[in-house]
Amino acid sequence: MVEKKKTAYWMTHLGLICGVVLIFFPVWVAFVGSTVSQDDIIYPPLPLLPGPHLIDNYANALFRGGPEGYAGASQVPVIRMLMNSAIMAFGIAIGKIIISLLSAFAFVYFRFPFRKTAFWLIFITLMLPVEVRIYPTYEVVANLGLLNSYAGLIFPLIASATATFLFRQFFMTIPDEMVEAARMDGCKPMRFFFDILIPISKTNLAAIFVIMFLFGWNQFLYPMLLTTDPNMKTIVMAVDSMIPAGDDYAHWPTVFASAILAMLPPIIIIISMQKFFVKGLLESDK
C-alpha cells in the first residue's frame, strides 16, 4: 500500500493483535476453566494457564453430564445434547436447502399460474424474525404433537426465504444459453435441475449450508420453548441451564467444558469452510 514506514507497519500489527487478544480473551478463560478443578475457580482469581484436569472434566461432561447436586444437573450426558444440536442443525440446513432449491428453480425457470402470488407469499417471510411469533408458533407445534421432537425443532425454522432468495439471485446470473442448449437437446426440466443446475451451484450450496448450519446450531429461544424433555435439550440450552439461578451452585468446570464443546463444531465449520462462509455471509444479507 501507500505507506512503507517500519513503525506504521508494526503499529498495524500491534493494533490487530490487540483486537485478536480482546476477541480471544473470554474463550481462553473458558478453556482454562475447563482444565482446572472447581476449587481453582471458586477461589479467585482463576489462573491464566491451563490446569491438569482437562481429560477428567471433558469426560465427565461428555459422558456423565457433570456431577450431581449442581444447577442444571439433569445427568444427561453432553454428548447426547451435542447429537441433538447436530441433528437440528443438519436438519435445518439440509431442509432449507432442499425446499429453497426447488422453489427457486420453479420461480426462475417456469411461468405458472399464481407465480407472482406464490413469490410474494414466500418472500414476505424474509421480514419477520422467528422471535416475533414465538407464542403462536409454539402453539402450532404443540397442536401438531411435535413438542420434544426433532421435527418440531427443525420445521418451524425452515420457514424463511433467505435461501430461496439467494438461489434465485444466483440462478438469474446463469446465462440463458444453458437452458436453450439443454432444451434443444431434449433435456427434461428435472434432468436440467439435477445434471446442470445443482453441479454449477456447488459453491453457493456450500455457502448456504454453512450459514444455515450456524443458524440452526446456535438457536436458543426456540429449542428452549419446544423441549421439556432433558433428553431433547440442545447443547446451547444445556449450557445456559447449568448456570445457577438464585441459590444453586454451578459446577464451573463442567459448564466450561460444555461451553467449549458447544462452540467447537460451528468454529470448526467456519474455519474449515472459511471461503464459503465469507461468500455466503457477504451475499446472504444483501
Place this chain on the structure above:
Amino acid sequence: MEKRVFFKGWKLPLLLVTPQLIISAVFFFYPSGQAIWNSLFLPDPFGLKTEFVGLDNFRFLLSDSYYLASFKTTIIFSVAVTISSMLIGLYLAALADRLIKGSGVYQTLLIWPYAIAPAIAGVLWLFLFNGNIGLVSWYLKGLGYEWNHNLDGDQAMFLVVLASAWGRISYNFLFFFAGLQAIPKSILEAAAIDGASFWKRFMSVVIPLLSPITFFLLVVNIVYAFFDTFGVIHTITSGGPEQSTTILVYKVFSDGFVSQDLGSSAAQSVILLILVGVLTVIQFKYIERKVHY
C-alpha cells in the same frame, strides 16, 4: 429481471413450490396471523374465555410505563451495540486492509466468534464479571471498584452490551474488510500523491466509499440487537435488575411465557412486527436505489 428462456408446463413448478408454501403457511402465516388476532383479545385470568377488546391491548401498552421503559432500554441497548461493534469492526478492518501480506490470517483469527451462539457468549462474559468469582470483577475489586450487575442496572446494561457487541465484531469486520478491499488502490494512491495524509484519505475518500456498506450494517446490526440478543440477555441478566435490561423481545417472552399475559404479549409482537417491517422496507428501498458516491 426475468429469464427470457424457460421450461413449459405448470404442474411441475406448482409441485416444486408446494413444500415451501406449506411450511410457510403452517409455521409462518398461521402463527403471524394468530399473533395479530390474539392482540385484539383479552383472556380472563382463569383462561376460560377471551373477550374481544379491539385495540385496548395496544392502548394499554402505550400508556404502560414498564413498556415505554423497555422501549427506551431497547434503543439505548441497540445503539450501544451497533455503534461499538461497528467502530471496532471498522478499526480492525482498516488495519487489516493496510497489510499487503497476512491480512488473511487476521481474517481467520477475527471471524470465528461469529460461530458462537449469543447464549454461550453470555455465559462466558457472565463468568468474567461474576460478582464472587469472576476474573474481571476480581481485578476490578482490587482496583477498588465494586462490580455487581445483579444490583446495578447500569453495570448490567454495560455487560449485556459488551457481550452482544463482542460476538458482532466479526460480522462487521468482515463486511468492512470486503468493502475496503473493493476500493481501487489507484484512488488512494492518487490522493496520497496529492499530499493527503492517511487520516485525511481515510475520512474523505474511504468513508464516503464505504457509506453503502455502513448503512447496510447499521440496519442489520439494529435488527440483530433487537432480536438475536435474546440469548445474551437471558443468560446474563434475565432482563434485570428491575427490568433495566428488558429489551422488547425479552418482554414479549417474559410477559407471554412467564407471566402468561397472552393478549399483551401478542400486541407487543405486533408492534415489533411493524418495527421490523419498517426497517426492512428502509433497507430494501436503499439497496434498490444503490446509492453510491
